[in-house]
Amino acid sequence: MAAKHLIDLSDLEQGKVNAIIDLACKIKENPQQYQDVCRGKIMATLFYEPSTRTQMSFKTAMLRLGGEVIGFDNPQNSSVSKGESLKDTIRIVGGYADIIVIRHPSEGCAKAAAYHSNVPLINAGDGGHLHPTQTLTDLVTLHLEKGTLENLTIGLCGDLKYGRTVHSLIKSMCRHHTKFILISTRELTVPQYLKDLMNASGCSYQEIYSLEEALPMLDVLYMTRIQGERFSSREEYERQKSVYVLDRRKMSLAKKDMVVLHPLPRVDEITDEVDEDPRAAYFRQAVNGMYARMALILTMLQDPQTGSSIHFNRVYPSIACTNPKCITQSEGYLPKSFSESGDMLVCDYCDQRILI
Numbered sequence: 001m002a003a004k005h006l007i008d009l010s011d012l013e014q015g016k017v018n019a020i021i022d023l024a025c026k027i028k029e030n031p032q033q034y035q036d037v038c039r040g041k042i043m044a045t046l047f048y049e050p051s052t053r054t055q056m057s058f059k060t061a062m063l064r065l066g067g068e069v070i071g072f073d074n075p076q077n078s079s080v081s082k083g084e085s086l087k088d089t090i091r092i093v094g095g096y097a098d099i100i101v102i103r104h105p106s107e108g109c110a111k112a113a114a115y116h117s118n119v120p121l122i123n124a125g126d127g128g129h130l131h132p133t134q135t136l137t138d139l140v141t142l143h144l145e146k147g148t149l150e151n152l153t154i155g156l157c158g159d160l161k162y163g164r165t166v167h168s169l170i171k172s173m174c175r176h177h178t179k180f181i182l183i184s185t186r187e188l189t190v191p192q193y194l195k196d197l198m199n200a201s202g203c204s205y206q207e208i209y210s211l212e213e214a215l216p217m218l219d220v221l222y223m224t225r226i227q228g229e230r231f232s233s234r235e236e237y238e239r240q241k242s243v244y245v246l247d248r249r250k251m252s253l254a255k256k257d258m259v260v261l262h263p264l265p266r267v268d269e270i271t272d273e274v275d276e277d278p279r280a281a282y283f284r285q286a287v288n289g290m291y292a293r294m295a296l297i298l299t300m301l302q303d304p305q306t307g308s309s310i311h312f313n314r315v316y317p318s319i320a321c322t323n324p325k326c327i328t329q330s331e332g333y334l335p336k337s338f339s340e341s342g343d344m345l346v347c348d349y350c351d352q353r354i355l356i
């Protein structure tokens, strides 16, 4: 039977997502009860991109469940530096480990890797595309901090173009009658496919430049870092950085029970003084990430039906994805597969739209 994978949190039915959130909360309340549940299991973490929280929380999660961890955090120390293809690396690691966690700078990489994996694989961030386990962390935190995921007004602020955490969160929150307030410069607004999704799901969204103007409306403020490493030029990054800074003065404009989230790391977008405000939940959020990942690993190992199998819509051998960061650019053997949407083709890996 083909393994099931977690590439995009919105591939899971809401009932399953709720069960994982509930399990994360139960584990948080009583971690000792779970300290042996993954005894004898091995998780491989393949990190082709820098990471502190995601990598360490995944590793700690598996260790706290009684399992073991192998992997690399610098591909230069692996056979990737000798030119090994992604599919060969995955095939080999799948022979060693019971579950694989992968982070990679190319968009659609997790889906491509999962296609070649005979064990469950989890997307820990694929370029500027998606970051489902951060979203799971965010959902656990919203559940704990706000008591509900329904009917919230959420402000997403900063790099909405390249911020994969924002993209995944929008996809998931579209299921909860969310009112989205998108706070960004014109250059860093969310990709069109997500605007289409918000419209199609019946959620409303408003694009706004001013954080001050947005703040009084919000139940949740999700701050993000400007993703310098994903810009095509340093000059463009310099123009965009430090536009949004949340400080104590701005916090005084917000509701008394607004919650501030941030996937972290922060650069300068939240001043240190905000950390003392009880509404600042980002350090609690980072801890929740470990419990969220414990719940996810345990669920995927215990119930192999959790997740989705990889299928491709239609292969167009002569059409290439136009996204220079798509995984199909570097791993030439991958089937060039797209779905049709009106007069567009949508890349099955990275969601890039191509006019036909």
Ligand code: NCD
Residues within 6 Å of the ligand: 053, 054, 125, 131, 134, 164, 165, 224, 225, 263, 264, 265
């Ligand atoms: C985020 C990421 O890697 O996308 N960090 C994380 O996983 N907590 C956010 C970021 O790097 O800005």
